[in-house]
Amino acid sequence: MIKRIATVAVYVEDQQKAKEFWTEKAGFEVIAEHPIGPNVFWLEVAPKGAQTALVIYPKAMMKDWNERKPSIVFECDDVLAAYETMKAKGVEFLGEPQKMQWGTFVQFKDIDGNEFVLKG
Secondary structure, three states: OEEEEEEEEEEEOOHHHHHHHHHHHOOOEEEEEEEEEOOEEEEEEEOOOOOOEEEEEEHHHOOOHHHOOOOEEEEEOOHHHHHHHHHHOOOEEOOOOEEEOOEEEEEEEOOOOOEEEEEO
8 A cells, every 4th residue: 555655747938947046955866857748847855765756747738837836746566556555445547557667556536526646
């Protein structure tokens, strides 16, 4: 099942300025920085030794960013097993698990309509 919160997304105007803020002012370190488009990166920052990171995500990539709340991602040892178990218990999922180059994920809603992600 779920073992920890992996990431929380923060939507920003300028990834590099946000990176400087979090690393130089807040004392975080870069955990991951992978290109996902022209001048756009999958950028994770976190305090040293932390198990949870912030994803610094460009607003330009999310046209509805102002309607979104920070997204919480739960890391799983086995996303498919967690998906099947939770679905069997009546959890509403927004689709089927999706395999990506970085892993598998699926979104679900809580009883108030808040959306979360399982990742593995």
